[in-house]
Amino acid sequence: MSALRMGRRLPRRTVPRALMALGALVAIGFVAVNVAIGYVVIDGRLDGQWYDVRDLGIGVQELREWLDDRNAQQPGILDFLGQHWISYAVTALLGATGILSIVGGALLILIWVERRLIGRMQIRRGPNRVGPYGLLQPIADAVKLIQKEVLMPRGADKVLFFLPPALIFIPMIVAWGPIPWGAQMAYLDVHVGILFLIAVSSLTTLAIFMAGWSSNNHYALLGAMRTIAMMISYEIPLSIALLSVVLLSGSMQLSTIVEWQSTHNVWLAALLPLAMFTYFFSSTAELNRTPNDIAEAESEIVAGFHTEYSGMKFGLFYAVELGNALFVAALTATLFLGGWSLFGLEEWIPGYLILGAKISAAYFLLVWLRGTLPRFRLDQLMKFAWQFLIPLSLLNLLIVAVEASVFARWEVKGIVSLGLFAIVNWAAAIILVREWARRMGYRPEREAVRQPILTQGVGGLQAARRLGAPEMGTQV
Amino acid sequence: MIPELFGRVGVLIVLGVVFPALPLIASFAFYLLRRRPQNPDPVKHATYECGVESEGNAWGQFNARYYLFALGFVIFDVEVVFLYPWALQHGILNTDALFKAAIFVGVLAFGLAYAWRRGALEWR
Numbered sequence: 001m002s003a004l005r006m007g008r009r010l011p012r013r014t015v016p017r018a019l020m021a022l023g024a025l026v027a028i029g030f031v032a033v034n035v036a037i038g039y040v041v042i043d044g045r046l047d048g049q050w051y052d053v054r055d056l057g058i059g060v061q062e063l064r065e066w067l068d069d070r071n072a073q074q075p076g077i078l079d080f081l082g083q084h085w086i087s088y089a090v091t092a093l094l095g096a097t098g099i100l101s102i103v104g105g106a107l108l109i110l111i112w113v114e115r116r117l118i119g120r121m122q123i124r125r126g127p128n129r130v131g132p133y134g135l136l137q138p139i140a141d142a143v144k145l146i147q148k149e150v151l152m153p154r155g156a157d158k159v160l161f162f163l164p165p166a167l168i169f170i171p172m173i174v175a176w177g178p179i180p181w182g183a184q185m186a187y188l189d190v191h192v193g194i195l196f197l198i199a200v201s202s203l204t205t206l207a208i209f210m211a212g213w214s215s216n217n218h219y220a221l222l223g224a225m226r227t228i229a230m231m232i233s234y235e236i237p238l239s240i241a242l243l244s245v246v247l248l249s250g251s252m253q254l255s256t257i258v259e260w261q262s263t264h265n266v267w268l269a270a271l272l273p274l275a276m277f278t279y280f281f282s283s284t285a286e287l288n289r290t291p292n293d294i295a296e297a298e299s300e301i302v303a304g305f306h307t308e309y310s311g312m313k314f315g316l317f318y319a320v321e322l323g324n325a326l327f328v329a330a331l332t333a334t335l336f337l338g339g340w341s342l343f344g345l346e347e348w349i350p351g352y353l354i355l356g357a358k359i360s361a362a363y364f365l366l367v368w369l370r371g372t373l374p375r376f377r378l379d380q381l382m383k384f385a386w387q388f389l390i391p392l393s394l395l396n397l398l399i400v401a402v403e404a405s406v407f408a409r410w411e412v413k414g415i416v417s418l419g420l421f422a423i424v425n426w427a428a429a430i431i432l433v434r435e436w437a438r439r440m441g442y443r444p445e446r447e448a449v450r451q452p453i454l455t456q457g458v459g460g461l462q463a464a465r466r467l468g469a470p471e472m473g474t475q476v
Numbered sequence: 477m478i479p480e481l482f483g484r485v486g487v488l489i490v491l492g493v494v495f496p497a498l499p500l501i502a503s504f505a506f507y508l509l510r511r512r513p514q515n516p517d518p519v520k521h522a523t524y525e526c527g528v529e530s531e532g533n534a535w536g537q538f539n540a541r542y543y544l545f546a547l548g549f550v551i552f553d554v555e556v557v558f559l560y561p562w563a564l565q566h567g568i569l570n571t572d573a574l575f576k577a578a579i580f581v582g583v584l585a586f587g588l589a590y591a592w593r594r595g596a597l598e599w600r
Contacts, residue, residue, distance in 0.1 A: 041529070088480065096487045100495060146503045147512045153523045154535065167499070170492035177488055188484050197561060217523050221534045229542050232549040239556040246563040264484070309526055312499045379599035382545065386588075386597040394585055397559075397580060401566065405574050408567035 041348060047153050054350045057184025060091050095187040099176050103323055110322045111138040114367055121371030141315070148311035153216060154309065160214035165316040167310070168207035172323045175200045179330050180255040182340050182351035193254040194242050197331065198235070201286070205231045205323065208295070211317075212305035223304025227295035228380060231286050233382055236284035237389035244400040247336050248272065248407070251338040260340035265343055269336040270422050274396045274429035276336045278389055284369060285381065288321065291373035292381055326359065333358035388440060391431055399428055450467040544596055555584050 040373060050062040067087035112127065112135060119126025127134035152161055175197055177188030190196050205228055211226020245268055246252055249260040261267060285292040288304075296304030299381045306317045337358045340351030376384070403421045410417055504513040523530040562569070562577050591597055 004544075075525055087560055092484050092487045096484070096491050099488070100491050104495065110532070144497070146499060146506055148504065149515070150505075150507075151520060154518075154521050157479045166496045169496040170489055173495070174485060174488045175491040188481060188488070215523075216534045218525060218530070221538075223540050225522060225538060229545050233545060236549065236552040236556065238558075239553070243556065243559055243563050246560065250564070250567045252560070252564060299589065302526065312503045315499065316496050330496070382599040383597070386545075386548070387592065390588065391585070394581055394588075398581065401574055401577060402577045404566050410599075412499055460485060 007414055012348075013015075016117060029307050030412070038348070053187075054346070055182040055184055056352075057182055058095065058184075059240060061184065063087070064091050064099055078146050089234040096214070099187055100173065103173065103176055103326070106326055107319050107322050108138045108361075110326065111141065111318075112324065112392040115363070118371045121215075137315045145312045145315040150313075151308075151310050153308050155216035157214040157216065160210050160434055161308075164211035164214070165209045165313040168204060168320045169316065171203040171207075172320050172327065175327050178254050178331070179327075179334055179355075180339060181355055183255075183259075183284040183346075185352065186255045189253060191256050192284065193257075194246060194252045198239055198242070200236060201324075201327075202231070204320075205288075208305050215305075219303075220305050220307045223297075223301050223307070225474065226301075227288060228296065229378075229386075230288075230292065230381060233385035234282040234285040234389075237278050237385060237393045238286070240390070240393040240397055240442045241278035241282065244275045244397055245435075247397075247400050250404075250408075254334055255340075258334060258341060261338045262341035264418060266422075267304060267336060267338045269419060272336070272400065273426055274291050274333070274392065274432065275400070277429070277433075278393045278396070279336070280365075281327075281329075282331060282385075282389065284366065285385070286324050287328060287366075289366065290370040290375060290446070292376060294375065294381065296376050326363060327384060329359045329362035329366060330355070332362045337362065340461075383440075391414060395432060396425075398427065413425055541599065548591065548596070551587070552584070555580075 029344045050059040052058050064084075064087040067090060068084055071084075071086050113136070116126040116134070127137040131137040146195060152158070178186060178190055178193045178196060180186035180189070208227050209224045210221075212220045212227070215221070245257065248268065248271065249257045251257055251260070257268075271377060288295045293304075294300070296306065301307075307313055333355060339358075340355045342349070342354045403424070407417055407421070464473060489494070496529075504511065507514055556581070562573065566573070589595075
């Protein structure tokens with residue numbers, strides 16, 4: 001029994017003097033390096049150089065030119081592939097490896113972050129045993145899952161049962177391609193970016209249905225059918241919400257959309273609140289995460305489509321779920337929160353760090369939703385999609401279309417028109433959501449206000465005192 | 477430009493196959509090294525339905541209301557595909573394009589209202 005569990009305080013360790021001196025040195029060094037960077041940035045000496053860490057795309061471009069020059073001097077045997085094949089292959093592999101390592105590393109950390117955050121929200125500690133602060137928990141999980149016996153139900157379709165854990169990974173990783181991490185740091189800067197992302201991310205449904213169907217399990221098939229019904233329904237409001245982004249910015253290319261926000265000094269979240277709300281909620285439905293996880297509702301259908309999956313195959317499903325959640329956060333940050341730009345601050349802070357901070361904020365919102373809301377019923381979710389989100393997003397589309405034609409023709413561009421649009425759209429969003437919800441039968445004034453009842457157990461006592469809840473129950 | 481981007485998608489797809497294959501191969505290697513158990517058993521490999529014997533095959537008939545929603549999805553998804561080119565060229569087009577798009581969306585909204593009235597949007 002550890003001291004923590006007994007309720008005694010652990011003896012506080014004093015920090016050695018050498019460590020304090022080292023800390024001070026590191027702090028001074030940090031400040032000095034930052035001052036030097038600031039000097040170089042103001043000087044403009046960094047702009048366009050290959051060692052400009054604010055935008056790694058410039059360095060890759062230089063590498064490309066250097067490789068092309070080298071190849072032109074010494075022709076190789078594979079030159080029938082084209083003049084630039086070496087530089088092309090090298091940069092493509094570099095970018096893809098970068099994306100894969102960022103996403104893979106983020107997945108490892110996110111397993112810990114998510115469980116910790118949810119633990120905090122539910123007034124418990126979360127994983128804290130393996131390593132410092134439980135940081136090694138993901139590795140322990142992976143080792144455990146790899147060592148698990150591989151099971152396959154007798155009636156399953158052998159080939160189709162093995163494919164989905166691998167197939168579900170592809171749309172997740174491909175969807176990360178078009179996200180721009182800096183002005184020239186988009187790996188896959190397609191002109192039809194938004195359409196490409198919608199097309200790719202809907203492929204996840206196929207893998208999920210394959211998993212549910214091949215298990216030959218009633219629960220799994222039910223979960224897969226529910227997933228399809230829900231993904232299908234929420235795909236429509238999602239695409240219509242993204243249409244309004246295309247209308248206003250006039251492009252489907254993600255880098256152009258970010259540049260539009262950067263040049264107009266505005267976030268699309270401020271201009272299109274209803275579109276952002278629709279997009280965000282629809283994508284949480286597509287993710288099968290807790291407020292909308294009827295596809296794998298534990299209390300109803302065991303684990304839905306991955307009931308029969310165990311060991312590392314289950315681990316892959318879990319990882320992809322987290323990766324898709326992170327991708328939704330990234331797309332929200334890119335389309336609605338300004339991407340790598342931050343009102344001129346991108347001159348000073350690397351764009352990928354800004355985007356990372358925005359992704360973390362959006363991801364925290366997702367975790368918060370998961371930790372707060374109970375699960376919706378299937379009929380409620382379908383009703384919400386077809387009778388609430390689709391009509392509202394159609395109305396929003398018409399409003400934004402009028403605004404976009406005004407914006408394209410009006411001479412006074414910038415703050416006047418955009419400010420006007422923001423006011424109109426926020427008013428429209430609030431009125432539409434409120435009135436449509438009342439039309440659907442939402443009457444908050446008729447429901448009694450209930451005081452929260454808090455347990456006063458281990459962590460609950462502090463929370464109860466903090467919230468000023470009346471003292472009740474016995475202290476454990 | 478375009479084939480270059482296709483190649484990049486291809487690289488990502490290959491990595492997307494290799495990356496999830498690694499832990500699965502590791503798992504298989506653990507089996508070869510006898511570090512993980514593999515003791516087949518008829519009960520272990522039975523279909524898991526909360527301990528109850530599975531009744532028949534899961535690949536049978538299914539509730540039709542799922543297909544109703546699939547029909548609605550097809551209609552609206554095609555609509556969205558038609559709307560994307562319009563949205564992209566909206567700044568260049570004349571003002572009457574706006575009215576034409578409004579009529580197009582209006583017809584679909586009418587269809588939605590009709591389906592709603594007939595109760596096709598209710599999950600019963």
